[in-house]
Amino acid sequence: MDARLAVRRKPQFRDEERALLATLNNLSGVQLDSVQILNLYDVFSASESDIESLSASIVCDDRVDDRITSEELTEILNSASGFLAVEPLPGQYDQRADAANQALRLVQPETEASIYSAVLYVFEPAQSDEARAAIRSFLINPVEAGEKDMKVLQAPATGSVEPLRQYPGFNELDEAGLEALLAERGMAMNLADLETIQEYFREEGRTPTDVELSVLDTYWSDHCRHTTFNTELTDIANEGSRFKDQLARALRRYDELRETNGRTHKPRTLMDMGTIMGRELRRTGVMDDQEVSEEINACSVYVDVSRGDGERSDALHGDGERSDVLHGDGERSDVLHGDGERSEPSPWLLMFKNETHNHPTEIEPFGGASTCLGGAIRDPLSGRSWVYQALRLSGAGDINTPREETLEGKLPQADISARATAGYSSYGNQIGLATTNVREFVHPGYVAKRMELGAVVAAAPVENVKRLEPAHGDVVIILGGRTGRDGIGGATGSSKAHNDTSLATSGAEVQKGNPVNERKIQRLFRNPEVAQMIVRCNDFGAGGVAVAVGELADSLDIHLERVPLKYAGLNAREIAISESQERMAVVVRAENAGRFIELAETENLEATQLAEVTDSGRLRMFNGEDLVLDLSRAFIDTNGAARSQSVSLVDAPMEAPHAAPASVAEALASPAGGSQEGMVEQFDSTVGRSTVLMPFGGKRQKTFEMASIQSLPVAGGTPTSSVMTYGYSPELASESPFLMGAYSVVEALARLTAAGADATTAWLTVQEYFQRLDQEPERWGEVTQAILGLLEAQDAFQVAAIGGKDSMSGTYGDGLHVPPTLVTFAVAVIDKADAISAAIPDAGLSLYLLPHTPLESGEPDYEALRTNFADFTALAARGEVRAASAVTQAGIGATIVNMVAGNGLGFTGSADISWVEAHLGGIVFAVSEGVTVPESARLLGQTTNDGELSFGAEHLSVDKALDIAEERYRSVFPLNDAAGEDLPDFATKLPEAQSPAEATAVSGDHSDAAEGTAPHVLLPVFPGTNSEYDMSEAFRAAGATTEFLVIRNLTPQMLEEDTQVFIDKLGTADILAFSGGFSLGDEPDGSAKFMAAFLRTPEVAQAVSSFVAGDGLVLGICNGFQALVKSGFLPYGDPSKLTETSPTLAHNRQLRHVSRIATTRVASVDSPWLATFTPGQTHLVPVSHGEGRFVVSEEDAKQLFAHHQVAFQYVDENEIPTMEAPANPNGSSYAIEGIISPDGRILGKMGHPERFRPGLMKNIPGIYSQDIFLNAVTYCKNRK
Structure with a gap:
């Protein structure tokens, strides 16, 4: 029916x-x-x-x-x-x-x-x-x-297979005919490329197939082959710029580097110019840690990683018993291991990558931004590394522009910004990737096309990554998502400029992401057996099968009919070029293919043998018996017709000069000074148990941090942490591309230095985003100037960009262009103990400025900067820096406001400072009185505890300053600051203290546990679970053993099998723990429905009930809590008692995701999980969810409190339960954060105590472990 x-x-x-x-x-x-x-x-x-x-x-x-x-x-x-x-x-x-x-x-x-x-x-x-x-x-x-037509009830048609086009007269077409074909097909290639193809097929003695033309158009697109950056620069005219002398100097240095690195026989290109410093530093030995390989997945460097950071972790690797198994086979163990103690460093690969999705995000903001992150993740993931850290930058016009002023064919800037934020954060939140640094730049040029830029960091043990050569007889396996028509033209479309019809005609080029599938691939590649089978790997990006598989080896036979499809009706051309998110192509030896596919199935992944490596020197594609593509590899690798371009270095048409703000208040109200807290809070910042600095620091969580810092994903913990920062100034971009390129490095390194890293150890990666260049020499000169500025800065600091991406499509119509955009990302490794927060902790500290005064021309004073960075690093190494921040474009005063806001401090400054001066490259830092500071440091003033700010003649309170800073973005990204009603007495008073005998009767004996068998924890992994490793780590640190059980649903047989395995394994478990995540993306229209449905199936419900009756303990955190509540195991302990009026968890009051630290109060100790706590005790706990609002009727709430079933409540700064946000981050009824079952054996809570370990979240004063895990383990040990 x-x-x-x-x-x-x-x-x-x-x-x-x-x-x-x-x-x-x-x-x-x-x-x-x-x-x-x-x-x-x-x-x-x-x-x-x-x-x-x-x-x-x-x-x-x-x-x-x-x-x-x-x-x-x-x-x-x-x-x-x-x-x-x-x-x-x-x-x-x-x-x-x-x-x-x-x-x-x-x-x-x-x-x-x-x-x-x-x-x-x-x-x-x-x-x-x-x-x-x-x-x-x-x-x-x-x-x-x-x-949708509401009068019709009919399944959407997927279309029939369209016949492939034929080109019988292609080889005879004249120039006009080829031009007409280009226009008709909407190709991204140019006439010269098509003429090259024509000549090739004349030599082949046949005409091209439809698949061949489309594949070549995709292969040779700017997106896939960096055509613009590989164009030969035949003549660089340097005559019309005010930086003529500086540009001439940079060009001479470029030519010197080409000479010393043996590059003079190669054409001069933007690519060569941008990468030459990396070659130079490898040649001189300054940079001897880069991994150089034929397989280029992401920037990759060797680092030494210490294991253990003082947190106990039992047998996380290779104990052959209960170690991190998939289905209880006693074999697979997790590679990311540690023993809780410092050990000899081991070699790891650190990988990082940046990616833009400007084109798709402009026309479909949610999907475009989500797949921006998905694509960035897949690059290092294809390198067999675990992605654990993300940073997101974006560029928009004024999001407060009235909707009626939106340009024809455009979406309003507010809609693009809000939906893109939702898309990127949704993908990261679902896949489980901590995003800890987020900023949106504002410039009118980004109305032409939005910038959506993601950067990620990943790591893997060196032993897991085999860099091998594909050989004749090897096979190619594809795994992950299926192929559909969505995504056709993704590569070629992103290489084009926009016009007023793009919204209506570009839909097929943009895919929706499926982070649930990509998480499965992450888990699979984390298995060392899988990783070490891989000869070579490529992720499926915009080029689809054609590029992802076609790049893996020189000679391939690909069988398109084997590609798993979303639906029937695709022809060979569509299958070959459709972009596919969440898929990988891997080369394995033929003898390993069966085992690889078997292991993929254990992770609920489809895997199919698609191609064979041959020795023909040709790329061939078959669709059944039909040979639809047969191209010489040598021809494909020409990348089309050789391109050349003359360049003219002239001043860009001057926009209205950027006027410095007249006051600190005005600076705070500017785009650079405004707080974007309402946007940043939507990104999960704590998943992965690795966050060293929260995005906002201080007890009030109002100091925006300058860097993303995460500890590497080593089980058991590690002090080794990666720092990622960025540099870019839209204001400088309008003034001079040359200065913009140089200062992007300066700013990135200043932020890196202020965060506690040594700038001399940094690696760089770069993102370029410019207007459509066409054949205009002055436009090419704009990019060239930026790259020359970048080159000089790299040379001055002796650091190098070892990767990057370029996008040259930032044009709308004929006259609207993005600003010249060159963003530099800097990455370094530090000990997390050395990380420095921007949040000033105390009153009575002295604030200093390490100033940077540009040269008269406006160029950076590199000598002064090197000295300042070295002096600051030495001061920090002595442990004398209490807080630090790079000076932002908003100026010194606005930087100080940000630094004191987190802890609500005041500041009294000197009268002779220019508080609105930007000082890009400068660093503001706080030290205790009497500390000897570098000679160049300038005293700015002292912090106070009165919350009053004095900048010479300008005075305002820190609260007023925050109001000003938060106003600009509030209409589109509201803050989570809703008021709330007063709570009744029954929800605020604490339970009476119990006698020791009563406490033991409820919670068990929690005296010192005897040494004995470690309790065993079963961790089901559902589609969408993303916190299972964090949960496992927390239990192992407490002395338990853990195992994962992946609940697979690819086929009914798999689901039936895993349901029985789950029931069987409960018989050997002591604790059942449901981890956080987004079960099937919190769909359909509600959280944890898949998990709850699983728990409500009669056989599972009975098994769990019997497990609890046998004194087993159950924990559900976040998504796990939602599942327990929606199945009825909470609050009743019995699914059969569930009614229409039962408590539930609903969307947060502000209808968006919230990630921050919340303060919770212990409201009951009537459970083994709570036994060592005392009523009224408070904890600081990470929260990160979109549906965390606990909703309960007054009658049921009274019962929960009366029976001591409310475990934790959200409290304000006075430790009183509250309905006010952000203290109550989701608007939960009666401030309830967690509850227990009547017998105390089942605990559910929204907060994530498993995400904390010592040394993390160090910019949050007073945070420590809420160790429900140790309580449970101790109970189980004593019970045994």
């Missing part, structure tokens, strides 16, 4: 409707009284039991949702003054529908049903044509979605 299911939130949960109503009423001409939001699910080929299961618990949660009958839906539509139904475009990945399909197969394994989702918006009263158009424009981005 076919059916349409409709669901609407119950009245008390309609926050999204209320928020949307307010937003729509801000649109021109819109005056609505109400908006209804109904989620629709069209179900096809379903049985009655399928429909019943979907309605009962999958698409509807009776505690939160109202089911709308078909009759009620008809009545709503007939009586509505207006409605709009929106559905994804055919072929686009729909995570909600996918999750519904997977959840249905969990409870109905043999179902043949298919599910498609949509959203229905109902409006009252009737609106004008203008208002309806505004509403439609806001709710539908034509790149990703379209209007």
Whole structure:
């Protein structure tokens, strides 16, 4: 049967409707009284039991949702003054529908049903044509979605296989004919490329196939082959710039470096210019730690990693018993290991990569930004490394621009910025990647095309990465996601400029990401057996099969009919070039192929043998028996026609000069000075148990940190940490590309130095983003000047860019261009004990400035900077720096405001300082009185404890300064600062103290545990789980053994098998722990539905109930807590007691993700998990979730408190439970953060104590371990 299911939130949960109503009423001409939001699910080929299961618990949660009958839906539509139904475009990945399909197969394994989702918006009263158009424009981005016909119930058509085009007269086409073909096909290549192809096929004696033309267009695109950066610069005219002398000097140095590095026979190119310093430093031995390989996945360097940092970790590697197994086979152990003690350093590879998705994010912000991060992750992941650290930069126009001023064919800047933020953060939050440094630049040029830039850091033991050569007979395996039409043209489209039709015509070029799948690949590659099988690996990016597989070896036979497809109907051309997110192509020896595929299946991944390595010297593609591509490798590697270009170095047309702010207050209100806390807080910053500095430091969490610092992913912990910073000034970009390039290095190294790293040890990677260059010499000169500035700075500091990406498509129409953009990322390794926060901790400290005064020309004074950086590093090495920050573009005063805001301090400054001066390259630092500082340091003033700021004649409070800084971005990225009502006495008073006998009766004996068998913890891993390693580490540090059990659902047989394995393993476990994550992306429209459905299956529910009755302990954190609540194991301990009015977890009050540190108070100790705590004791705990609001009726809340089932509550600075944000970060009823079952054996909580270990989050005063894990382990040991 076919059916349409409709669901609407119950009245008390309609926050999204209320928020949307307010937003729509801000649109021109819109005056609505109400908006209804109904989620629709069209179900096809379903049985009655399928429909019943979907309605009962999958698409509807009776505690939160109202089911709308078909009759009620008809009545709503007939009586509505207006409605709009929106559905994804055919072929686009729909995570909600996918999750519904997977959840249905969990409870109905043999179902043949298919599910498609949509959203229905109902409006009252009737609106004008203008208002309806505004509403439609806001709710539908034509790149990703379209209007749904509510009169039709029909599965979307996927299309039939289109026949491949033929080109019988191709070899005879004249220039005009080739030009016409280029235009007709919308190719990214130019005429010279197509003429080269024509000549090749004349020599081959045949005409090209449709697949061959498309594959070559993809291979030779700027995106895949850096065509622009590899163009020969035949003549560089240096006559019209005010930096003529400096540019001449830089060009001479470039030519000297070409000579000394034997490059004079190579063409002069932007690529050569940008990478020459790396060659030079390798030649001189200054940089002897770079890994140089034919397999270029990401920047890769050798580092020594210490193991253990004082936290105990039992047998995390190779104990052959309970070590990190997948399905209890007693074999696989986790490679990232440690023993809790310092040991001899071991060799690791540190990898880092930056990536932009400017084109896709501009036209489809959510999907484009999410796949920006997904693509950045896959590069080092293909190098067999674990990605654990991310930094995100973006460029936008003024997001406060009125919507009616949006350019034709463009989305409003506010929409792009908000949706891109949601997309990038959603991907990172789901996959489990800590993003700890986030900033959006503002410049009117980014209206031309947004900048969406991600950078990641990864690491792996050297022993896991085998750099081998593919050999004849090897096989290529693809694993991960499937291929569809979405993504066709991704590489070529990103290489083009935009125009006013891009939104309407570019939809197929943008894919939706599936982070759940990519997480599975991460887990697989973390297995050393898998990693060491890989001969070579490539991730699937914009080039699809053609590039990802085609690059792996010189000679290949590829079988397109073997590619797993999302749906039928794709022809060979589409299969060959469609971009595919979340896929990898790996070369393995033929004898290892079966084992590799077997191991992939243990991680719930599809893996298929797709190709064979041959010795033909040709790339061939077959589609069944048809040979659809047969190209010489030598021809492919020409990268098309040789390109050359003359360059003219002239001053860019001067924009209005950047006026320095007149006051510190004005600087705080500027784009550079404004706080973006409401945006930054949406990114999970603590997952991975590695965050050394939170994004915002201080007890008030208001000091924005200058660097991302994470400890490497070594199980058991390590002091070895990576630091990543960036440098870029949009203001300088408008003034001079040469200065911009130079100062990007200066600023990145200043930030790195201020964070505690030694700038002389840094590695760099660079992102270039410029207007479309065409054949305009002055435009090429803009890029050349930036690269020459970069070159001089690298030379001056003796550091080098060893990687980077370029994008030359920042043009809209004929006259709007992005500003010259060259972002430098700096990476270094430090001991986490040496990390320096920008948050000044105390009053009575002296603040100094290590100034940087540019040369008269505006160039950096490199000699002074080198001295300053060295002096500061020496001072920091003595442990005398209490806090430090690089000076930002907003000036010295704004930098100090940021530094004191975290702890609410004041500052009294000298009268003779220019507080609004930027001093890029300068460092402000705090020391105790009497500390000897470098001679060049200038005293700025002292910190006070009164919260008052004095900058000469300008005075304001720190709270007022924060208000000013937070105002600019508040309308698009609201702060989490909602007020709350007072709580009743029953929710604020603490339970009476228990006698020792009573406490022991409830919580067990927690005296010193006897040495004995370590308790064993079972950790199920569901699709979307992302905190299992953190949870495992926390338990192992407490003395337990752990094992993972991946719950697979690729086939009904796998699911049935793993369900039984789960039940069997409970029999040997002492503790069952459900980790955090986003079960199936928190879809369909609700958190942990897949996990809850699993727990509610009769056999699993019975097994867990028996486990608890046998004195087993159960823990659920975040997603795990959601699953326990939604299954009924909390608060009742019994799923059968679940009702429509039971407590639940809902969307956060502010309808977005929140990641920060929360203070919680112990409200009960009636559990083994809580036994060593005391009522009223407080902990600082990381929180990171989008659906963490615990909702409970007053009657049920009274019962929970009366029976001591409330374990933890959110409290304010006075340690009183509160409903006010951000102390109560999600708006949980009665400030409840965690609860226990009636018998105390089951604990669920939203906070993440497993993410803390000593030395992490060191910019949060007073943080320490909330060791529920040790309590449980001690209980189990004494019980035994």
